[in-house]
Amino acid sequence: MPLAPDTIAEIERIRAALPNTRSAxxxxxxxxxxxxxxxxxxxxxxxxxxxxxxxNAAYMLATFYTMLHTEPVGHYHLxxxxxxxxxxxxxxxxxxxxxxxxxxxxxxVSADGLFSVQIGECLGDCPHAPMxxxxxxxxxPLAPDTIGELLEILRARAGERVRGLAADPADGPPPNEGPLHxxxxxxxxxxxxxxx
Amino acid sequence: xxxxxxxxxxxxxxxxxxxxxxxxxxxxxxxxxxxEHGAYQGLKKALAEYTPEQVTQIVIDASLLGRGGAGxxxxxxWSFIPKAxxxxxxxxxxxxxxxxxxxxxxxxxxxxxxxxxxIALCCYAVGISQAFIYIRGEYxxxxxxxxxxxxxxxxxxxxxxxxLGSDYSLEVxxxxxxxxxxxxxxxxxxxxxxxxxxxxxxxxxxxxxxxxYGRPTVINNVETICNVPRIVFKGADWYKTLGTPxxxxxxxxxxxxxxxxxxxYELPLGTTLRELIYEHAGGVPGDRAVxxxxxxxxxxxxxxxxxxxxPLDYDNPKxxxxxxxxxxxxVMDETVSIPHATLRLTEFFRHESCGKCTPCREGTMWLEKTxxxxxxxxxxxxxLDLLIDVCSKINGRVLCALGDFxxxxxxxxxxxxxxxxxALIPGLAPVREPELVAADK
Numbered sequence: 001m002p003l004a005p006d007t008i009a010e011i012e013r014i015r016a017a018l019p020n021t022r023s024a025x026x027x028x029x030x031x032x033x034x035x036x037x038x039x040x041x042x043x044x045x046x047x048x049x050x051x052x053x054x055x056n057a058a059y060m061l062a063t064f065y066t067m068l069h070t071e072p073v074g075h076y077h078l079x080x081x082x083x084x085x086x087x088x089x090x091x092x093x094x095x096x097x098x099x100x101x102x103x104x105x106x107x108x109v110s111a112d113g114l115f116s117v118q119i120g121e122c123l124g125d126c127p128h129a130p131m132x133x134x135x136x137x138x139x140x141p142l143a144p145d146t147i148g149e150l151l152e153i154l155r156a157r158a159g160e161r162v163r164g165l166a167a168d169p170a171d172g173p174p175p176n177e178g179p180l181h182x183x184x185x186x187x188x189x190x191x192x193x194x195x196x
Numbered sequence: 197x198x199x200x201x202x203x204x205x206x207x208x209x210x211x212x213x214x215x216x217x218x219x220x221x222x223x224x225x226x227x228x229x230x231x232e233h234g235a236y237q238g239l240k241k242a243l244a245e246y247t248p249e250q251v252t253q254i255v256i257d258a259s260l261l262g263r264g265g266a267g268x269x270x271x272x273x274w275s276f277i278p279k280a281x282x283x284x285x286x287x288x289x290x291x292x293x294x295x296x297x298x299x300x301x302x303x304x305x306x307x308x309x310x311x312x313x314x315i316a317l318c319c320y321a322v323g324i325s326q327a328f329i330y331i332r333g334e335y336x337x338x339x340x341x342x343x344x345x346x347x348x349x350x351x352x353x354x355x356x357x358x359x360l361g362s363d364y365s366l367e368v369x370x371x372x373x374x375x376x377x378x379x380x381x382x383x384x385x386x387x388x389x390x391x392x393x394x395x396x397x398x399x400x401x402x403x404x405x406x407x408x409y410g411r412p413t414v415i416n417n418v419e420t421i422c423n424v425p426r427i428v429f430k431g432a433d434w435y436k437t438l439g440t441p442x443x444x445x446x447x448x449x450x451x452x453x454x455x456x457x458x459x460x461y462e463l464p465l466g467t468t469l470r471e472l473i474y475e476h477a478g479g480v481p482g483d484r485a486v487x488x489x490x491x492x493x494x495x496x497x498x499x500x501x502x503x504x505x506x507p508l509d510y511d512n513p514k515x516x517x518x519x520x521x522x523x524x525x526x527v528m529d530e531t532v533s534i535p536h537a538t539l540r541l542t543e544f545f546r547h548e549s550c551g552k553c554t555p556c557r558e559g560t561m562w563l564e565k566t567x568x569x570x571x572x573x574x575x576x577x578x579x580l581d582l583l584i585d586v587c588s589k590i591n592g593r594v595l596c597a598l599g600d601f602x603x604x605x606x607x608x609x610x611x612x613x614x615x616x617x618x619a620l621i622p623g624l625a626p627v628r629e630p631e632l633v634a635a636d637k
Contacts, residue, residue, distance in 0.1 A: 017369060019326065020409060022391030026374060030333070057391070064393050066375030067333045083295040084494060085452040085526055087540045121377060121544050122295035122493075123334050126452030126526075127459045136336040 007035045038069035074109045074116035080132040083122035091130035097144035128183040138183045146179035153180045218307045227348035230309035238425035251321035257432035264417030265521040267510045276404040277412045284324045285408040287415045290331040291380035294493035297524035299448035300418035304338040308345035314421035333374040342370045377548035381596045382415045395552040396596035439465035443509035451477045454529040470504040484529040492521025494541045495601035498608035534613040539567040545602035556599035559590040575621035
């Protein structure tokens with residue numbers, strides 16, 4: 001699928017703002033992925049070509065960074081942190097609960113196309129451990145017994161705007177509901193949780 | 197288990213000098229709100245009263261040590277940049293990917309103009325007209341805040357051409373990463389901005405001489421730069437009233453793991469682990485004993501639970517073989533299986549090894565495999581010696597610190613908790629050593 005005019009304009013804007021064309025490659029790939037959800041080979045090649053670079057330059061970046069997807073992902077891409085602070089607070093049980101509820105293994109997309117699950121390393125939200133990234137937003141703390149309810153809320157909202165997929169990045173996260181706590185993007189709230 | 201409640205946390209919270217003084221102010225991203233709360237006073241003062249050299253000297257006099265982990269004096273770093281005219285760059289390291297580290301994120305989200313002012317001061321001092329903030333890709337909200345704050349600061353004359361009517365001009369670009377721990381390593385970070393695979397460079401030459409696009413480049417951490425406005429505005433002598441004589445100022449301690457109130461606490465350098473854990477972070481849930489503490493995320497050697505009176509500054513941790521680093525303190529209580537926790541850290545380093553240097557790429561894989569079989573109860577008696585041997589062949593034989601970091605969890609845990617490994621390996625008689633946590637009960 002060729003890039004949309006808005007994405008092409010964004011790539012040109014990025015290119016003009018940077019001192020070096022090759023520096024625009026990573027932000028341009030991210031802009032392309034924001035539009036298309038992931039990065040098919042043809043998309044990588046088109047991005048590279050628009051920057052007068054070899055397609056391999058794009059492939060080298062797309063296969064290195066965890067946030068660039070060379071395979072399709074779900075409408076919601078769930079990156080669950082498994083680093084030590086989340087491990088100490090029980091992330092492994094959360095990951096198992098997610099896989100079981102969605103009927104997927106890591107890296108797979110659920111049958112309805114709504115969810116993909118991947119494990120990630122520390123995302124910098126340890127006060128809300130165990131936590132995960134849902135597209136552009138952080139959600140936590142998570143608990144295995146409320147994962148089902150949390151997924152239902154996300155499923156019900158799937159028709160709405162989703163940050164990370166063609167949404168205005170200046171928008172804040174959606175409202176909290178039930179076990180779905182967005183732990184980022186709340187003005188003037190210290191990063192802190194009370195545990196007992 | 198958790199009850200998410202906003203907390204007013206940390207000494208300095210209500211003080212006018214705290215980096216987090218505006219933490220509770222809504223809409224700090226707006227220039228008008230930021231100006232009401234004292235933003236850009238340091239920049240105004242510097243442009244009106246100080247030459248660039250004087251600004252550098254103030255920061256040198258304040259002995260501001262790099263807050264990202266290495267603790268190198270920031271003012272001296274600035275003074276290494278060649279004085280000759282020509283393009284130079286500042287790159288602010290906002291990659292913050294060390295497990296347990298989340299202080300830069302809160303600094304950027306709650307007071308983006310404080311960072312921008314620090315950038316403007318650094319660039320004025322060094323003679324830089326183009327700065328980058330390299331922020332990890334997952335910090336979307338923080339990056340959005342910075343983009344918006346930069347646009348407002350530029351429109352208000354605090355960035356852009358002829359700042360506040362002077363002949364000093366500066367542009368700032370927020371460069372968003374895409375998920376890679378290695379990008380926090382400064383030369384890999386430069387490669388990432390240049391559009392290459394982020395793999396560390398061989399040094400020398402150092403970035404101060406050959407940095408971004410081959411030009412002299414200052415690389416400072418977010419928290420380091422955020423300290424600059426208050427140092428310039430209030431002076432080096434004032435700054436040195438905080439902290440200890442050799443580690444002046446405050447540090448944002450990020451504390452996570454088994455504590456009741458995890459979060460960021462800005463405290464004077466030299467605060468003890470005990471005070472941080474029990475007075476600020478509320479102690480350990482269930483009043484369990486602390487088994488071990490990781491003082492700087494996954495990377496630094498551990499501190500056993502019987503050494504909690506250690507002051508966390510730049511000097512004292514060295515006396516017990518570790519470092520302050522980024523002061524991202526992860527607390528593990530007595531219920532933790534040390535080999536399993538160590539495996540988790542080893543998996544992290546195996547996953548994040550960039551693959552450039554063979555000892556790290558291959559070594560972290562073999563460490564992970566060996567740790568996995570030990571934790572699965574399938575270890576063999578020679579495995580502990582094997583771990584030590586592989587560690588010794590990574591340490592010091594790679595281009596960047598990641599390889600050295602990768603061996604530290606295994607070396608530390610074997611040093612303090614070898615009996616826990618032995619208990620997992622069939623054929624090794626469990627040799628019980630004295631409980632290290634006993635003194636802390």
